[in-house]
Amino acid sequence: MEALISETNPRKDGAVLTIFELNRIYRDSFQNMVEWMEISSLTNDWKMGIIDAWQDDMKELFRKNGFCYGCNRKLAHCVCSEPI
């Protein structure tokens, strides 16, 4: 899953991404995963596990760049009961 994310990461210098870039990465990565799921012969249990892992990676990516995955706000301005 890490490879799936870094492939679509527009920056190689480790600079902090904007929420627009994060959302684009999210969308592209999600699309890649859906397409892969369609051709994959894995069982649904496996697929669910992979989706969970992918979502955890996305949450981590958002957090690393200072944004909340739940509400898309800066962590300091998060409106969730707890930043996701």
Ligand SMILES: [Zn+2]
């Ligand atoms: Zn939030």
